[in-house]
Amino acid sequence: MKTVTWAVAGAVWIALPLAVWAADKTVDFNRDIRPILSDKCFFCHGPDAGHREADLRLDVREAAVEAGAIVPSSVGDSTLLDRIATSDPDEVMPPPKAKLGRLTQAEQDLMRRWIAEGAEYQSHWSFVPLAVKPPVPKAGEGWAKNEIDRFVAERWESEGIRHAGEAAREKWIRRVTFDLTGLPPTLEEIDAFLADGQSGAFETVVDRLLASQAYGERMAMNWLDLARYADTFGYQADRDMHMWPWRDWVIRAFNENLPYDHFITWQTAGDLLPNPSKDQVLATAFNRLHRQTNEGGSIDEEFRIEYVNDRVITNGAAFLGLTLECSRCHDHKYDPITTRDFYSLSAFFNNIDESGLYSHFTETAPTPAMPLFEGNQESELL
Known part of the structure; x- marks a missing residue:
């Protein structure tokens, strides 16, 4: 999960259409x-x-x-x-x-x-998978450091765009620090980088940033948005819904370089794994992050189904990169997912024992609970 790939999508998007059109x-x-x-x-x-x-x-x-x-x-x-x-x-x-x-x-x-x-x-x-792997162009001689640079250079040359040259060191460290942590570099970090004349100075900065707590926090931001994370229920009363332990788990997952297949599996059904760990169970809170209501006149079953459909839509956006909202009501010529597909997926999320409404006076029924021990508390209690 720590592979830095922000340039790949743009480079492929730029380079492939022309190559495919010419070849086919x-x-x-x-x-x-x-x-x-x-x-x-x-x-x-x-x-x-x-x-x-x-x-x-x-x-x-x-x-x-x-x-x-x-x-x-x-x-x-x-x-x-x-x-x-x-x-x-x-x-x-x-x-x-x-x-x-x-x-x-x-x-x-x-x-x-x-x-x-x-x-x-x-x-x-x-x-549709790409039929062929396009050959790496020879463009970018003199400055290209990898294959991605050469694809970008080829498109630039076709558009008459000239290479601007490498960014100054102080600009580079500012950019990469913002990219990986969301924070600016400190003056001490800038000075140390400018004074580092070793050939691996750039790699040293990247490794330091990837190992920082701020990296996990920065990477978690986008995932928390996709997962619709909040510590309140989201409707008119907007009472507290204590989901911050799941948020902290996501940050730890990035900082500890949890494999992506585990990241998906644990959040989808970590509690169904053999002898699940506490983190595997905690990860399944991903399925509990939907809004909940208790507005007067609300129908319990209506909102329970709303929560089921919310899980389908969220999983589509997070794991498939697809918006599924339209297919909830009808087939659409621009959507690859049909209404039948939508409700086939919803069947997987329609077996969670829950109430469609929460109470002002008691916890939402049923409320999953997990002790959050600190330090030696667990061994002392057990």
Whole structure:
């Protein structure tokens, strides 16, 4: 978890699109065809059953092929191509009354090429693995220190951007200290770095920062936001909800370099592991960080289901990098997760014994409890 990777995502995002476009001359569904279908077809022939016309779906390959709208590798037999090309106002698609506009000639040509090449669909672009590892460019000679630098340099050169040169040492230590701890370097730390003439001076600074308590606190900030951490219930009364022990565990997990698979497993179901440790049980408070209410007139079961759905949405954002809110109510042409998927996931979180409302006078029922010993208290009590 201590690998510093903030530059990787940006470098790959910059470098890969041009390389993939140049290497792949075939029609790409996600890049070339899905935008056309989305703009012109999916409103009437997409995932929304309430707006679907002629019982035809074009967002699902099997449905489009079964209906005969698309016949893979056969341009002449694909009725979809006839409907987008005809000049008959009663037959053309999209129909004039839809006010979506006709497909341009270039779009029609792309559709023909795509069907001729087999009319292959693709899943959501974020789930498609890269077909090839792009070769490392030779750009950046003289200053590039690693492969990422060379990908960045190649894009810079294509845009006519010149390398600005290395930052001054005092600027570098300020940047890396803010990045890793969220705090500025002290004057003593700056002076020590400027005076260090060893070849490993930069690595020494990074290692020191990674070993600091502030590193765990800085890294935990983003995770606490994703997990919707708070020490209050969040609704109108906003009473105390003592979750700070979980917060401290997250900080320790980063500082102790807990493997990421353990970080996920413990928070998801650490209490179900064989002979779970206290930290493994404590980590599961991740599933208890949702808002809770006791507003007059609130229905217990309604809010219990709200908490279940909140866990689905939070796990989607934290572990899948996906927003799942839309799929709670309906399928959407831009979302890879369906409503069926959403409630299939919710079944995993619908077995926590809890009340949908908390009491002003007693603890929320049931309230998990864990003794938090300090120093030698545990051995003294036992």
